Amino acid sequence: MADPVLVLDQVKKSYAVGTAVEVEVLHGLDLRLEQGEFVALIGPSGSGKSTLLNLIGLLDRPTSGRLVLHGEDTTTLDDAELTRLRGRAIGFVFQYHYLISAFTAVENVAMPMLLDRGFPTDAMFARADELLAQFHLSQWRDQPVAQLSGGQQQRVAIARALAMNPALVLADEPTGNLDTRSADRAFDLMREINEVHRTTFLVVTHDPRLARRCDRIVELIDGRFTADRPNVAVREEAV
Amino acid sequence: MRRWLPFEWIAAIRFLLEGRMQSLFIVAGVTIGVGVIVFMSAMLESMTSNMMRRILNSQPHISMVPPDEVARPLRDGDPALNLGTVQRRTQRTRSIDQWQAVRVDLERNPEITHVAPVVTGSALASRGVASRSVNVIGIEPERYFAIIDLPGAVVDGQPRLAPEDVVLGTDLAKELGVEVGDKVRFTAATGTMMTLTISGLFDLGHRFTNLRNVYVALRTGQALLGLIGGSTSIEVTVDDVYAAEDVAQVLQATTGVGADSWIKTNAQFFNVMNIQSISNTTIRLLVGLSVAFGIASVLIVSVVQRSKEIGILRAMGASRGQMLRVFLIQGGVLGLIGSIFGSSLGLVAIWGFHAIARNPDGSEFFPLIIDWWLPVTAAIMATATGVVAAVTPALRAARLDPVVAIRG
Numbered sequence: 001m002a003d004p005v006l007v008l009d010q011v012k013k014s015y016a017v018g019t020a021v022e023v024e025v026l027h028g029l030d031l032r033l034e035q036g037e038f039v040a041l042i043g044p045s046g047s048g049k050s051t052l053l054n055l056i057g058l059l060d061r062p063t064s065g066r067l068v069l070h071g072e073d074t075t076t077l078d079d080a081e082l083t084r085l086r087g088r089a090i091g092f093v094f095q096y097h098y099l100i101s102a103f104t105a106v107e108n109v110a111m112p113m114l115l116d117r118g119f120p121t122d123a124m125f126a127r128a129d130e131l132l133a134q135f136h137l138s139q140w141r142d143q144p145v146a147q148l149s150g151g152q153q154q155r156v157a158i159a160r161a162l163a164m165n166p167a168l169v170l171a172d173e174p175t176g177n178l179d180t181r182s183a184d185r186a187f188d189l190m191r192e193i194n195e196v197h198r199t200t201f202l203v204v205t206h207d208p209r210l211a212r213r214c215d216r217i218v219e220l221i222d223g224r225f226t227a228d229r230p231n232v233a234v235r236e237e238a239v
Numbered sequence: 240m241r242r243w244l245p246f247e248w249i250a251a252i253r254f255l256l257e258g259r260m261q262s263l264f265i266v267a268g269v270t271i272g273v274g275v276i277v278f279m280s281a282m283l284e285s286m287t288s289n290m291m292r293r294i295l296n297s298q299p300h301i302s303m304v305p306p307d308e309v310a311r312p313l314r315d316g317d318p319a320l321n322l323g324t325v326q327r328r329t330q331r332t333r334s335i336d337q338w339q340a341v342r343v344d345l346e347r348n349p350e351i352t353h354v355a356p357v358v359t360g361s362a363l364a365s366r367g368v369a370s371r372s373v374n375v376i377g378i379e380p381e382r383y384f385a386i387i388d389l390p391g392a393v394v395d396g397q398p399r400l401a402p403e404d405v406v407l408g409t410d411l412a413k414e415l416g417v418e419v420g421d422k423v424r425f426t427a428a429t430g431t432m433m434t435l436t437i438s439g440l441f442d443l444g445h446r447f448t449n450l451r452n453v454y455v456a457l458r459t460g461q462a463l464l465g466l467i468g469g470s471t472s473i474e475v476t477v478d479d480v481y482a483a484e485d486v487a488q489v490l491q492a493t494t495g496v497g498a499d500s501w502i503k504t505n506a507q508f509f510n511v512m513n514i515q516s517i518s519n520t521t522i523r524l525l526v527g528l529s530v531a532f533g534i535a536s537v538l539i540v541s542v543v544q545r546s547k548e549i550g551i552l553r554a555m556g557a558s559r560g561q562m563l564r565v566f567l568i569q570g571g572v573l574g575l576i577g578s579i580f581g582s583s584l585g586l587v588a589i590w591g592f593h594a595i596a597r598n599p600d601g602s603e604f605f606p607l608i609i610d611w612w613l614p615v616t617a618a619i620m621a622t623a624t625g626v627v628a629a630v631t632p633a634l635r636a637a638r639l640d641p642v643v644a645i646r647g
Contacts, residue, residue: 050646059645080559083553083558083559084556086554086555087555087557092551098548098550098551100548100551101548102253102254102257111555112555112556115552115556115561116556118245119242119243119246120242120244120246122242160555
């Protein structure tokens with residue numbers, strides 16, 4: 001089997017380190033994500049889900065422990081290297097789609113490639129068009145994103161997260177802001193990508209309905225993993 | 240999306256276009272600021288060069304004159320004898336000592352472009368019952384005309400100076416009621432009398448000069464003023480008119496002859512010019528500062544408004560440097576666009592002013608002199624100001640923690 005996409009090794013995160021009010025939010029987490037997994041991260045508010053997601057997304061650094069992404073130990077990298085790795089290896093999908101409103105749909109999808117390369121190329125737009133077609137968004141290609149519906153915007157955001165062919169997609173409540181139909185549609189797309197391209201997904205969700213559609217459910221309570229189980233229902237469905 | 244533009248430029252321009260109102264207002268602000276600076280500078284430039292041209296039209300850069308004569312009390316220093324008063328010497332008209340040698344020295348000096356010996360003194364010009372006191376200037380035409388463009392100022396007749404010729408000002412001719420070809424009698428203070436024929440009339444644009452100055456050939460002047468073979472002053476032009484005073488100091492020290500530069504004889508003019516240039520610089524500085532603050536405040540607001548977008552761009556792999564440059568470019572672009580409009584506005588305004596503000600007879604107040612580097616300098620300065628003003632907002636954008644930005 002290939003290298004795991006992500007390995008957490010005794011990852012701890014504290015805030016206000018060195019002061020009287022130091023708080024440890026994550027208490028030594030171990031986790032392994034293999035390529036092609038579709039994992040739900042669940043847990044109540046304040047359990048540390050967002051903190052963990054920021055660490056995995058290389059937006060923040062653990063206080064101690066190792067975080068290995070694609071075989072690379074990220075704790076030894078400097079800020080600029082982290083930024084570059086983040087751009088190439090990780091795709092983000094947020095609850096509020098956070099598209100860049102000054103750009104059109106196709107430009108938003110091409111944005112991660114543009115940031116990585118520094119200037120636009122035809123290949124970038126070809127790739128962005130391919131993703132838009134796959135997400136049934138081609139007809140809104142040149143629309144400013146503010147003119148799209150919520151569901152369309154979230155699909156653009158998912159397409160954008162996939163632009164660099166990332167090893168890992170982190171989705172923070174990706175459907176939390178959508179009506180049921182749009183939510184299902186967006187979720188279906190992610191599953192489809194996962195199955196076709198074997199892209200690993202880690203989805204933070206409060207929605208038990210969505211969690212049940214993931215392959216594996218990891219539960220985080222008070223900064224500790226309290227459960228990590230394969231989702232049998234899905235496995236059986238797949239069979 | 241243009242294929243050759245780097246991400247930073249694309250994002251900067253898109254952000255400016257998206258915040259249309261903000262961009263429009265701040266560009267208007269920069270336009271007015273740059274317009275004021277360009278208008279003021281062009282106006283001042285025109286006025287100053289016009290005034291300087293007028294001064295230097297009728298004056299050499301440096302005049303070499305005999306040193307003042309001083310009374311030297313013979314018993315000075317004798318403690319037994321206290322002198323109550325020492326009477327000042329009268330300054331008679333006299334020649335520069337050894338002026339031929341001085342002239343050779345001057346001609347060798349590399350900073351000096353032209354040298355012309357002249358003889359000047361007062362006389363009475365009379366015609367019939369009319370008589371006016373005048374300042375007779377004896378010149379060697381070909382040398383003197385290189386310093387003062389008298390031929391260019393001749394409005395009637397020829398700037399010809401044969402021994403019997405005289406060239407005088409239009410105002411004097413009017414007062415004496417004479418024309419080219421008429422004869423005028425000149426009587427020097429020494430009593431020498433000469434009758435000369437008017438060969439030309441000049442108008443140096445200065446009533447006093449037109450009334451007082453009378454040009455004759457050097458030898459004629461020498462004879463009239465009783466200074467045979469002498470020269471009362473040597474007129475000099477130098478390469479750099481602003482260095483005239485320094486050159487004059489050196490000449491005075493090396494030749495032992497007095498040297499008065501035009502800067503010294505026009506001290507008032509230079510005072511006014513200095514004050515104007517100080518106030519101009521102050522105004523430029525203040526306008527520049529307010530433009531800078533305007534740009535900075537607009538960009539700070541923009542950074543705050545876009546903090547989520549900046550956070551997401553950082554999450555997608557934008558480096559701190561890229562975010563920094565996006566905002567620096569916005570500052571520079573605002574400055575540049577404002578300066579292009581501002582320079583146009585300033586130039587149109589000065590043309591308009593020049594066309595509308597006229598003397599009662601319809602002639603122009605001053606000739607318009609526009610240095611074409613002015614808009615270029617204004618553009619460079621405004622762009623630089625914009626970039627500098629954008630430093631604080633840009634640093635703010637670059638330092639934004641994506642975690643905080645996205646969550647907040």
